[in-house]
Amino acid sequence: MTGQDGGPRYDPRGADLVYMLIADDIAAAITAGRYAAGQRLPSEAALAEEYGAARMTVRRAVRELRERGLVRTVYGKGTYVLGPGQ
């Protein structure tokens, strides 16, 4: 990323962060249809196991997906994939 003022800038959203890698991977899975709209994602604990990461890191990834508008999280139930319409 380059600033308009000419100064080189560090991209803090680089994909070399664990939570970002996980978020990208899940996002790709959603795009690929491996997680259909309306379907529930595996639990945070299951995802943590799957990715070999801490649950807090998975939560950070899910938060990223939420901010991208890809999923919706319901307390006590889970995180659900949103369709293109919503």
Next chain:
Amino acid sequence: MTGQDGGPRYDPRGADLVYMLIADDIAAAITAGRYAAGQRLPSEAALAEEYGAARMTVRRAVRELRERGLVRTVYGKGTYVLGPGQ
């Protein structure tokens, strides 16, 4: 550090840099077996306290040890002593 007016105060190649002194000391401790292979080093904060230096300086020393292949650092966990085999 290089003086902007009176020339360099320290020999940039010499071992009289604080981080290098610390690195050498830890390396000697590893060689002497005071830190066994597989063992975790004290945290950067603890080492900083021990050596009376800033954490950033200790980090520089640990980086030196990493570049010498003496230790391996794991994000969020610590820095571990490597055996002769690895």
Next chain:
DNA sequence: ATGCATTTGTCCGTATGTATG
């Protein structure tokens, strides 16, 4: 209604990574 399991929410402590002054 009473537990019980599952899942997300929150917090704590510790440790490393990055950035700035």
Next chain:
DNA sequence: TCATACATACGGACAAATGCA
């Protein structure tokens, strides 16, 4: 080199919400 602040990451513990038997 130091000092500070914040982000990222791990691991654990407990609380709150949900659903089911």
